[in-house]
Amino acid sequence: MAGTYHFDAEDRHNAFITRADSAAFGDGRLSGIPLAIKDNISTKGMQTTCGSRILEGYIPPYDAHVVELLRKEGAAIVGKTNLDEFGMGTTTENSGFGPTTNPHDPARVPGGSSGGSAAAVAAGMVPMALGTDTGGSIRCPAAFCGIVGLKPTYGRVSRYGLIAYSNSLEQIGPMARNAADVSTLMVILCRYDARDSTSYDRPYAHAPSGEIRGMKIGIPVEYFGEGVDPPVAECVRDAIATLEGAGAVIEECSIPSMEYALAAYYVTCTSEASSNLARFDGVRYGPAVETKRSWHDEFQEFRGEHFGREVQRRIMLGTFALSAGYYGKYYAKAQMAKENVRREFERVLKSVDVIAGPTMPTVAFRLGEKSDPLSMYLSDVLTVPANLAGVPAISVPCGRVEGMPVGLQIIGRHFEDEVVVDAAYAFEQEGSA
Amino acid sequence: MKVIIGLEIHCQLNTNTKLFCGCSTDYRDDPPNTHVCPVCLGLPGALPRVNRKAVEYALRVAKALNLEVADASEFSRKNYFYPDLPKGYQITQYDRPLAERGIIEIEADDGTPKDVRITRIHMEEDPGRLVHKSGRDRAGYSLVDYNRSGIPLIEIVTEPDLRSPKEARRFLNKMRATLEYLEVFDGEREGAIRVDANISLEGHNRVECKNISSYKGVEKALTFEITRQKNQITRGHEIARETRHFNEGRGITMSSRSKEEETDYRYFPEPDLRPLHVRDWLDAITLPELPDARKVRFVEQYGISINHARTLTGDMKLANFYEEIAGDDPVLAATWVADTLLGELNYRDMKIDQVPGARFADLLALLKADAITDRAGVDVLRTMLDAHAGGGEMEMPSVIVDRLGLRKAAGDEFDDVVAKVVEAHPGAVADYHRGKGGALNFLVGQAMRETRGRADAKDLGRRIKELLDRKEA
Amino acid sequence: MVSEREVETIAKLADIRIQKEELGEFTVQFNAILEYFDILDRVEAAGEGSADLINIFREDEVQPSLSVDDVLANAGSTEDTFIKGPRVM
Numbered sequence: 001m002a003g004t005y006h007f008d009a010e011d012r013h014n015a016f017i018t019r020a021d022s023a024a025f026g027d028g029r030l031s032g033i034p035l036a037i038k039d040n041i042s043t044k045g046m047q048t049t050c051g052s053r054i055l056e057g058y059i060p061p062y063d064a065h066v067v068e069l070l071r072k073e074g075a076a077i078v079g080k081t082n083l084d085e086f087g088m089g090t091t092t093e094n095s096g097f098g099p100t101t102n103p104h105d106p107a108r109v110p111g112g113s114s115g116g117s118a119a120a121v122a123a124g125m126v127p128m129a130l131g132t133d134t135g136g137s138i139r140c141p142a143a144f145c146g147i148v149g150l151k152p153t154y155g156r157v158s159r160y161g162l163i164a165y166s167n168s169l170e171q172i173g174p175m176a177r178n179a180a181d182v183s184t185l186m187v188i189l190c191r192y193d194a195r196d197s198t199s200y201d202r203p204y205a206h207a208p209s210g211e212i213r214g215m216k217i218g219i220p221v222e223y224f225g226e227g228v229d230p231p232v233a234e235c236v237r238d239a240i241a242t243l244e245g246a247g248a249v250i251e252e253c254s255i256p257s258m259e260y261a262l263a264a265y266y267v268t269c270t271s272e273a274s275s276n277l278a279r280f281d282g283v284r285y286g287p288a289v290e291t292k293r294s295w296h297d298e299f300q301e302f303r304g305e306h307f308g309r310e311v312q313r314r315i316m317l318g319t320f321a322l323s324a325g326y327y328g329k330y331y332a333k334a335q336m337a338k339e340n341v342r343r344e345f346e347r348v349l350k351s352v353d354v355i356a357g358p359t360m361p362t363v364a365f366r367l368g369e370k371s372d373p374l375s376m377y378l379s380d381v382l383t384v385p386a387n388l389a390g391v392p393a394i395s396v397p398c399g400r401v402e403g404m405p406v407g408l409q410i411i412g413r414h415f416e417d418e419v420v421v422d423a424a425y426a427f428e429q430e431g432s433a
Numbered sequence: 434m435k436v437i438i439g440l441e442i443h444c445q446l447n448t449n450t451k452l453f454c455g456c457s458t459d460y461r462d463d464p465p466n467t468h469v470c471p472v473c474l475g476l477p478g479a480l481p482r483v484n485r486k487a488v489e490y491a492l493r494v495a496k497a498l499n500l501e502v503a504d505a506s507e508f509s510r511k512n513y514f515y516p517d518l519p520k521g522y523q524i525t526q527y528d529r530p531l532a533e534r535g536i537i538e539i540e541a542d543d544g545t546p547k548d549v550r551i552t553r554i555h556m557e558e559d560p561g562r563l564v565h566k567s568g569r570d571r572a573g574y575s576l577v578d579y580n581r582s583g584i585p586l587i588e589i590v591t592e593p594d595l596r597s598p599k600e601a602r603r604f605l606n607k608m609r610a611t612l613e614y615l616e617v618f619d620g621e622r623e624g625a626i627r628v629d630a631n632i633s634l635e636g637h638n639r640v641e642c643k644n645i646s647s648y649k650g651v652e653k654a655l656t657f658e659i660t661r662q663k664n665q666i667t668r669g670h671e672i673a674r675e676t677r678h679f680n681e682g683r684g685i686t687m688s689s690r691s692k693e694e695e696t697d698y699r700y701f702p703e704p705d706l707r708p709l710h711v712r713d714w715l716d717a718i719t720l721p722e723l724p725d726a727r728k729v730r731f732v733e734q735y736g737i738s739i740n741h742a743r744t745l746t747g748d749m750k751l752a753n754f755y756e757e758i759a760g761d762d763p764v765l766a767a768t769w770v771a772d773t774l775l776g777e778l779n780y781r782d783m784k785i786d787q788v789p790g791a792r793f794a795d796l797l798a799l800l801k802a803d804a805i806t807d808r809a810g811v812d813v814l815r816t817m818l819d820a821h822a823g824g825g826e827m828e829m830p831s832v833i834v835d836r837l838g839l840r841k842a843a844g845d846e847f848d849d850v851v852a853k854v855v856e857a858h859p860g861a862v863a864d865y866h867r868g869k870g871g872a873l874n875f876l877v878g879q880a881m882r883e884t885r886g887r888a889d890a891k892d893l894g895r896r897i898k899e900l901l902d903r904k905e906a
Numbered sequence: 907m908v909s910e911r912e913v914e915t916i917a918k919l920a921d922i923r924i925q926k927e928e929l930g931e932f933t934v935q936f937n938a939i940l941e942y943f944d945i946l947d948r949v950e951a952a953g954e955g956s957a958d959l960i961n962i963f964r965e966d967e968v969q970p971s972l973s974v975d976d977v978l979a980n981a982g983s984t985e986d987t988f989i990k991g992p993r994v995m
Contacts, residue, residue, distance in 0.1 A: 041478075042476075042477070042478040048477075050477070055477070058477075060476065060477075060478070061471070061476075062471055062476075064478060159480065160478070160479070160480050161478040161479075162478055163477040163478045164477070164478070164705075167704035167705050168704040194482070195480055195482060196480050196705075197480065197481070197482055197483070197705060197706050197707055198704075198705065198707065271701060272704060274512075274699075275510055275512050275521070275522050275699075275701070277521075278512060278514065278520065278521020278522055279475045279477065279519060279520045279521045280477075280521075281514070281516075281521065283516060283577065284474060284475065284476075284519065285476070285477070291574040291575075292574065295514075295515070295516055295575070296514070299514055319699065322512070322699035322700075322701055323697050323699055324697045324699075327699075327700075327701070331701055
């Protein structure tokens, strides 16, 4: 039944950049359900900013593939959520439109970069939202806000319409209050799109099963190392023990390439970003560039003014990594490292069905706490390996530390998103039993 | 001083759609920005998709030029900023191009055949088109039209095997003809071919000349550059290793101060596209008869000279035209097409496909039947072409002949003219009897004037000679 | 280690103007991150990746283009149907 959804939920956390007072919806699996879309995903006729001043006022003339799919299933698209500018960040503090706060504690960050989507779901404004995950940007805010978020296998969800940050690593994925809703969204989102040449034809036709008897779960020693806060590690170990109680078999394992995974991630994503963001020059979209001065001067001025600090830093890092004389040391090595990580995951996942560990090394930081860029990057250490390997990874809430949510991360084989969802679903069932 | 020239040629492939999107390539008659989509406009979130046909066309070229096709090739990004480059990078091929190491044969300056090595062929997209304007307050600005953005190009790079501007021009002509024969290229389209030339004098630095967009331009630019470089060396200056732009209007190259050329392009593999493994497509590609083979066949099949054959096969449409009208006297046809028709077309800025083959064949028939003189034939041809150039119908040659009274008469009516002329020029007659060869020609010329070209010079000459010899006796 | 001067060169290559006042702190942070990247020096290739997706093509069939209005809608400045940009030289 088609209709109009009136969206009047109060946004106490600055979760939204653009919102619709009312949104039309049609027939289908999502009929009448309000959905929020992260603001780096193109929506026809609705402002799309990527959380950046350089795209303020940009109204795409086309819908991303995923948005077309949601509309076809009758969803009411009620707005675009806040994010770290262009997806670059772990806290949503890098937004050009102000930070989003964590509904569990407004003095803390919601995580990032899909902080707005996570907060919107956690605060009950919408039951489901889309995020994107390049190095943990769905899983981190899901963990910090106590909701479920899945990064699908690379290539399973079309990137057409996703405003690119790091093409070889990122995926659009579902965020919701529970694994079942995440699964429902996967059914809708995993459709082959010929417009994305990196897209695979692997539909997701699955209803979650709570049966995990005999499922082999690998616990990598690297996931419980020094950098992880002991109470968080303990909370996650308890969660894993719960799964063991339900019949899963636990095994220790090791992924040594995790040592350089983070460096490989940051070299790769900044290199690709430095190229992807070159198109923002104010000529065809965004705030108008001055046409009276010479282009070189004007572009530099325009971009210096409209890009935030972190975006500028990453563009510069990527420019440097790709520059003459440095390509071999950085980008080429990062590609080797990426391949090594992928192979190691494949190897480990031959003897176990999934890998489990904490999503983040700590609970949500306070706003302004992480001011040093490198220390901010280090908090991605547990999430980036799955992006490098291209494997599916989910975060499901598994308890609290200092009153803040902790996320249990489950990682599976390529194209076994179904198994990963099942493990999360099973955990939820056990928890409520 | 030995001249060393290498060329980089960019050719637009005439596919229906652009290289990475489905926009039509038929944009030339349309207003700016009417053949644009999110992909070729560089909208955020848009993704490229490779046009299969463009790859097939590029492979055809690779096969024709005897290149080795790579097992695996891929696209790369070439990063730089310019208003006509919507993504801030061009998708091209860098370290894994489609094909490498080939050969094409041309005629050297001394007429002998020589091999020019092709370093590589790769595919890339065309940027948009910039128009420069001055504003009212004297501050200039650019106007950008993205219709051209994304048009498929192949770039053909040669080794520095060329030794003169004329050789370069011949190479380009051969390249153009080959591409046309392969039906992957339309040389008539404006801007369809662009050339960058690298030129040095042996032992000195190399200069790059960009922005050459015509075949004539290449010869001009290179000739100018060689002179410029020679002068520099004579004056004791070393040649600066630089990039220069060719100014077509002024026929000179100018030092380019554009920062764009100095830039580090930071190439890396295009992450939105997948590798190409297309070497096995080569087996399925049957090449058409190429210019060299056609030239040889023309000599053998039609019995024409090699020079005529070369001229006629140098342009595919011309070659097709010739074969259409060669008829039962191909040598006559070859002479008239290569030696006369081409010149007349050039003079009128007309193209061979504006000449209806049947009409031309009719003219040849009249000539073969000896119904008109050669001189008359030229007049008829000119009349035909002028009418067409003026927008009118091209008349049948026989109609023109009759209208202008050019039909060759039977010989007798000229006996009066012959007698008249001989009587009018006793001095020449006397010269003739004294053995002066030029006298006969003079008398023939006078007689030709009298008959207004309707008589055949040989015939007149014979009659006059007969008369004079009789007189002597 | 990169110097402030080199950071300025990189900024030029990236077409981003960094303010003089920011250059110092920026360079320090930049170098800290680059130092962290040094760990990649130890990486050795275990082998080439598998090319499972190859030869992804589109047929040469014309698809509708955007309307001129859509093309120009987001542009800051236009003239006739051209998009206006800063002057080149």
